[in-house]
Amino acid sequence: MTTMKAIWVEQVGEPDVMQLRDVPVPEAGEGQVRLKVEAVGINFADVLAVKGQYLTRTQTPLTPGMEFAGTVDQLGPGVKGLQVGQRVAALAGRGGLAEYAVVPAQTVVPVPDGLSAPEAAAFPVSYYTAYITLVTLGHARPGETVLVQGAAGALGTALIQLARAMELNVVALASSEEKLSLARELGAQTTLVSERPDIVEAVREVTGGQGVNLLVEITGGEMFGRSLQMMANRGRVMVVGSASGERATVDAVTLMKKNLSVTGVWLSSMLGEPGVVREAMAVFGPLVQSGRLRPQVGPSYPLAQSAQAFRDILARKTTGKVIIEPQA
Incomplete structure (x- = not known):
């Protein structure tokens, strides 16, 4: 040939x-x-x-x-x-x-x-990115609440599965009830339609007014500002994408008032870190074998x-x- x-x-x-x-x-x-x-x-x-x-x-x-x-x-x-x-x-x-x-x-x-x-x-891309987002850079701890945007997509579904395996509470956002049904099947405890005009208030309500500890931001643009309003004190915003194609702006005062941190996540640059893939695979293997992680x-x-x-x-x-x- x-x-x-x-x-x-x-x-x-x-x-x-x-x-x-x-x-x-x-x-x-x-x-x-x-x-x-x-x-x-x-x-x-x-x-x-x-x-x-x-x-x-x-x-x-x-x-x-x-x-x-x-x-x-x-x-x-x-x-x-x-x-x-x-x-x-x-x-x-x-x-x-x-x-x-x-x-x-x-x-x-x-x-x-x-x-x-x-x-x-x-x-590889979805699950290694999920691991780096939640574990390597996000430092998620059992009992914390993570908000996942685009919950029915490849990364979103990986994040939900890994988060549940880590004993995190998951708030899943997606554009339709049909997509949210998949998030619920994967273990998301709370699901919300992302386009609803009161999305910030809805997220704060389902978290008892506290906001979320970790938020995976894939939208950018105007949504980024709303994401900051959804955070709990000392919350971590993990920026994995900018699907809107619109530039996001960060108000430093907003970060200061709640001691928020914003971290960019890019898999390509992380794969060069010694041990990252090996560490993730040690976690993935048993979870795949038990059926808790499934692409x-x-x-x-x-x-x-x-x-x-x-x-x-x-x-x-x-x-x-x-x-x-x-x-x-």
Whole structure:
């Protein structure tokens, strides 16, 4: 096999810029691994990369797909600790929307046993981000209350599951009752429609007037100011995204009055920290085996319908992790 199908982006823009092309099958070089890609987990960051609006500048031409799972197909010189035929996941930043992908060996991450390919593809970004948000940077303690925005999405569902395993109280926000029903199934004790005009008052009411200890902010813009009003004294706001695309402003006096802290969370920069992945996996393994953590796989699309998958994410039509299967 000398050619393969891949998604190709020559210039950034709306999902329509994504083209399905025949391209050469890549060869694994020094320190690299080639994967036969079985499933790609699509994150909002992938959508932003195609639009040219991600945290880092999009380098074109681009084959999107930051997070994917598959089997090791070829080992490059100098690669140790992996073997052909082994199922792994990769957090390579790009390249997943193709039948085969070559990635640096250090971007290959373990996935817990017993997960299907779509579940494995849905696992790394959402669950490692959830762990870093709640544990590594958020310092959550049993009995505290965490508010999760976008509760029915891939990250939201991971956060709810991990929070419940950590004995946290969960207030889940989502845009519809249908999405909130999933949050309740996963263990969220309190669910609220995020678009209600009195959302600040509602959150304060369900927390007995105290506010929440930890809040996972993915919206940005005007919502960020409301998030600050939902906090308890010494609360921690964890900024994981800015889905609105609008710039948020922080009023220093608001932070001072309640001793609030605001922390940015970006998985890419944390993966270079020694021991972070190892520490998280030690927690994940038993929780996956017991069924307390299970990736919520959403709709699945073939490679040729990648642009439609991105459009559906932008239109907020999906729940769980959107999956694209290049081999389908």
